Amino acid sequence: MGRKRKRSKEQCDGVLVLNKPSGPTSADCLNDIKHQLKQYKIGHAGTLDPLASGVLLVMLGHGTKLGPYLTGATKTYTGTFRLGMTTDTLDIQGETVSESEVNVTAEDVEREILYWKELTEQEVPAYSAAKHKGKPLYALARAGEDVPVKIKPIVISHVEMLDVRLPEASFRVSCSAGTYIRSLVHSLGKRMGCGAVLTSLNREESEPFGLDKAYELADVLEHPESFPDKVIPLRDTLPHWPRFQLTEPLSGLVMNGTWLPVNDEPGEMLAGELGDQAMLLDHEGKPLALVEAKLQDNKPKWSILRGLWGQD
Missing domain, CATH: 2.30.130.10 (PUA domain)
Structure with missing residues (x-):
């Protein structure tokens, strides 16, 4: 049994609101903070896919104890998708599975975006961190094994169309924790008969914190001396609680x-x-x-x- 790491003198207690860049995984971002800033006790409240950017709540020190009370909060996203194609990962970074002509109107697209609010469940993507018998689904998919179909309940509290410039469209959606926006887009593409893939995604808010409180990863890593000032103290991490x-x-x-x-x-x-x-x-x-x-x-x-x- 390994020895417990001694708490570093640099360790902070609280929450860092990070503006995750598109590209690295959430784990990559945490590992950079962990090792470069000696924040050895660290976690996050809700994974963002590599494609996605935006609010990632990084819990530090005693702040990791807040996981159940931050992870389950409502998330708000803006995103874009492209009609006329599907991929194995349901986003633009996957391998193309099919391509189709797009014979729809902007009104058709808006109707299907607004239909998301009627959904109460969705299929979990094969390329996701959800687990089956202890293994993440993405590991099964990459190994060419059969991936079981998993259905999960969701709550969509707000949805709006922002713009349509066929074959692309943009939207804003607020949803329960763990909702896969890729799956929302994929289901829309199926209903429209031409397929659709997510092309960009930005998390604007992970309640109770939004982008107005967020710091860029580069700024966090390049200025270690000011890192403690960027961390929300533990007593202020649940501002909506008395x-x-x-x-x-x-x-x-x-x-x-x-x-x-x-x-x-x-x-x-x-x-x-x-x-x-x-x-x-x-x-x-x-x-x-x-x-x-x-x-x-x-x-x-x-x-x-x-x-x-x-x-x-």
Whole structure:
């Protein structure tokens, strides 16, 4: 069993909003940050394909504990696709499978883009990181093995057509985490009878952060001295959650695993309703725990979802 790496003095705790460039994989970007900036405890909240650019939430240090609460958030994308062809990867970077004439109108294209909002499930692309019996589907596809068809539920909360210049079109879509935009485009091409492939994709937002908070990879790597200033501190990584600063005695209770009572007076400390989620800060204002209001002994209490104190 390998020895646990000692925490580097350069290690930050929080979230970096990265504007991933098109080309490298999400893992490539994280590896550069990890090794060049000595951020050995690192993760991300939602993979972007090599073709895609835009918001990639990079979790650092104790920020990696936020994975379940950032990864599942709604994503917003703008993208373009080309009608009249299909590829094995469902995007322009794959091997061409078919080519067809395009005999459709701009109105036809807009109708099919807007139809995405009616979809409740989609087929997972064969070239994806989704796994079957422990192996990623892309590994099976590259090895020439049969790739099982996997269907997953999706939620499309917003969709709009931005432009149509046949055979290409552009769009904006907001969707549930894990939605494959390549598959949305592929399904559109099938419905239109001529095929379609994704040609560009940019993630504008991975809630709760957008491109306005993002840094370019080159800027991050070329200016290591300012890297800590680019990292959103742990206490500010869930701005849509209420924060409660506790007294020193209450902080000690939480660190011992105690569920604190939910206050039913709006505006008061620890106020909330069943199902609410919040971040607790200790008496010094440091992140202490993520909590959710649940019933215990028929009384609403703040249950501890994840402790944020302690050393790596």
